[in-house]
Amino acid sequence: MPTAEKLDLEVIEQYLEWKKTNENCSAKTVIKYRKVLEQLNIFLDCQYVEATLGKLEQFSGGYLHRMGYSAASRKVAVAAIRGFYKYLYQRRHIQDNPAVHLVYPKSGRRLPRAMGLHSAEAILLQPDLSEFSGIRDSAILALLLGCGFRVSGVCGLNESNLIWYKHQDADRLAILLKEKGEKERMVPVPSEAMLLVQAYLGHPTLADIDRLLENGDQVLFVNMRNRHIPEWEHRGELRRLSSRAVDRMIKRYAIAAGVPEDQAHPHALRHLFGTELAESDASTLQIQSLMGHSDPKTSAIYTHIAMRKMTTVLDKGNPLGKINTPVSELLREMQKGRKV
Known part of the structure; x- marks a missing residue:
């Protein structure tokens, strides 16, 4: 059992590695958890074995509040603390789990800010289809709107994630998507988005781009330049379009289309997808499956805004x-x- 003198930071890293391996915890969540647990280590003066429920409540309540943590951020902190102490207890690093009754702070649940259909149409009509980059952008926008994908999922796609099949004697496309901690789901693609993806894949400019990965797969959506590397190294994984680039692209098209600034972001497209599913009488479970929500309560929000x-x-x-x-x-x- 570790001594009470200090919290070995390696134990934190072991816990976070366990979260990534066994619970598919995303990289962003790992970073947030690490920051919280390192702050907890300082707050407890390295006496983590002697921690009490009262001490943990002081840390997750007033201490983090004074550090500028919102109620939503403190929920993440409580999840990190509860998970960490459960991990320690199950591996007998501690004899009792002081965090088992640590409560989550109450916070309101924000309703998603959805884009209107008229605004979505205006953005979709902005890319110049006579240019390769315009066809690429149109395909990306169609997948964000027509499938409700997150930007990270679209940018992480390789060609092997495209699944072609027959449906009612017609060619159709499905995408095997990985989002938020490597969680996988298979999503059928609307015919409009499929045609744009096919146009992108068949463009001669794409054929001239080296997007081959070490495992033999190919990056799907490519960037056109990378100022940080020599031109001869601009290939493979370094050809992958970044989430930040997609964010900027959507904002640029939204401004050009006169779309309100609070709708000029990728999640507004995703929220529109969820809202339209609810308007079309999709069940909460169907919305959850298509959008990749881990909590059905998140999916249920869309049924509340199906005006x-x-x-x-x-x-x-x-x-x-x-x-x-x-x-x-x-x-x-x-x-x-x-x-x-």
Whole structure:
């Protein structure tokens, strides 16, 4: 058993490596957990074996709050602490687990800010299809909007992730996607997005680009230049388009299309995908499967913002539409003129 004198930082690294290997923890989460646990080590003056529930509550509450952590960020901290002490207890590094009753701070759940269909259409029509980069951008935008992919998942695609199959005697495409800690899911691709991907794959410019990886696979979406390396080294993995480049691309097209700034980001496209699934009566489980949510509660949010569907139900069933009101005659006239 480790001494009470100090928390060996190697134990933290062993825990984080275990999280990556056994729970497919993403690289971003590992970085957040490491920062929290190193701060905890300082707070406890390296006396982690002697930690009490009270001490852990002080750290995850007032201490982190004074350091500028929001309630949502402190939830991540509590998850790191609980997981770390559970790991120590199961491996008998400690005799008792003081974090087993450590509670998560309460915080509100933000509703996604979805892009409107009109704005999405305006962005999709921005790329110049006479240029190779325009065809590439159109294919990426179509996958983000038509499949609800995260940018990291699209940028991480290789050609082997494209699965071609027959459906009702027609050629179709599905994509084996890896997102958020190497979690895999298979997603069918809309025919519109499939055609754009095919146009991209068949472009002569792509044939001249060396995107071969060491394992024999090929990077799917490529960048056109990389100022940080010599031209002769611009190949293979270094040809992969970055998430940051896609973020900038979407913002550029959104500004050109006059789309509001708060919708000029990739997640607005993803949220529109989820909202339209809910509007089309997809179940929470179907939304969860297509969008790759680990928690069905996240998927259920989209059923709460499916406004067109709720408006139709409301207009059909609300009692005001079944009786005379002071504005009933006015409303009928307005409906004749399609003003409401």
